[in-house]
Amino acid sequence: PRQKMFALLDSEDVITHLVLDEPEYRKPADVQAYMRREKARFPYKPVQMNNSWLGIAGRFAGLPTDILMVDYYLTCDGTTVEMVVSKVDVLRSIAPGKPCWYFMESENSLHCRIPSRKEQVAQCWGSVAAGASGLSWFVNMPTSRGCYDSLRDVNRELLDNAAFLCSDELCGGAVVSEAKTTVRCLTRRRGNEWRIYTACLSPHPVEKFAVKLPPDVPQDAKVEVLYENRTLQAKKGLFGDSYDGFGRHIYRIVK
Secondary structure, three states: OHHHHHHHHOOOOOOOEEEEEOHHHOOHHHHHHHHHHHHHHOOOOOEEEEEEHHHHHOOHHHOOOOOEEEEOOOOOOOOOHHHHHHHHHHHHHHOOOOOEEEEEEEEOOOOOOOOOHHHHHHHHHHHHHOOOOEEEEEEOOOOOHHHHHHHHHHHHHHHHOHHHHOOOOOOOOOEEOOOOOOEEEEEEEEOOEEEEEEEEOOOOOEEEEEEEOOOOOOOOOEEEEOOOOEEEEOEOOEEEEEEOOOOEEEEEEEO
16 A cells, blocks of 8 residues: 555655654654655655754754755744744755745644734745745644635735746845835746735734835836735835735736
8 A cells, every 4th residue: 555655646746745744753863764765765856854943943853855844833822923934034044045845824723723814824925025935734624714715815826926936037136124024025037027025024004115126127117016906106216115914015017
């Protein structure tokens, strides 16, 4: 049966193999040996583990993984959206250039609560804007329609933006006037089009913030706010906007 399972997993529909969860509770030497065996079993696809925050912080077992992934759940006592998103910075600092995924919380019967609709949007888009290259979700049976709807909407928008988020075209980065503890920002280019992904990590509204465009973006241009049916105007490389708490804005500029 195990060989049959391995054969099924060796499919072009499977893009990576998550073979070890929370290795912090095992001996480092055992983790290293196990990951080497699994890499040999699937030589043509990434093989990864999922670390808890304890393991990422301690560089556990040398992290013998093709994709860094961490779970640090919003649904635990005292955790904030900003605390979740800040872990992407740590992932990126451990092995610059290595893909960083986040194992997001949706619902977990062992935890004290589930994310609100707005919190789910903010932690997902905030992580993307911080540089996460992949998201996955821990989901038990859905009990919150708001949380479910937010996951559906985020997934739909991520697929709609996949060509930009995965673009390898070089471009400058837009800069927002708020600190990264409040607003995260990511700029991507594809051809003659730029998209700027921003997310508010605070539950409080931001009445006004500014976005400074990089030099390669048209400095006096119409700025379309995707999925919101509105436009802004950039002048001399600047435009302004506001946020509801835990909001996200995706800006589109075409040359």
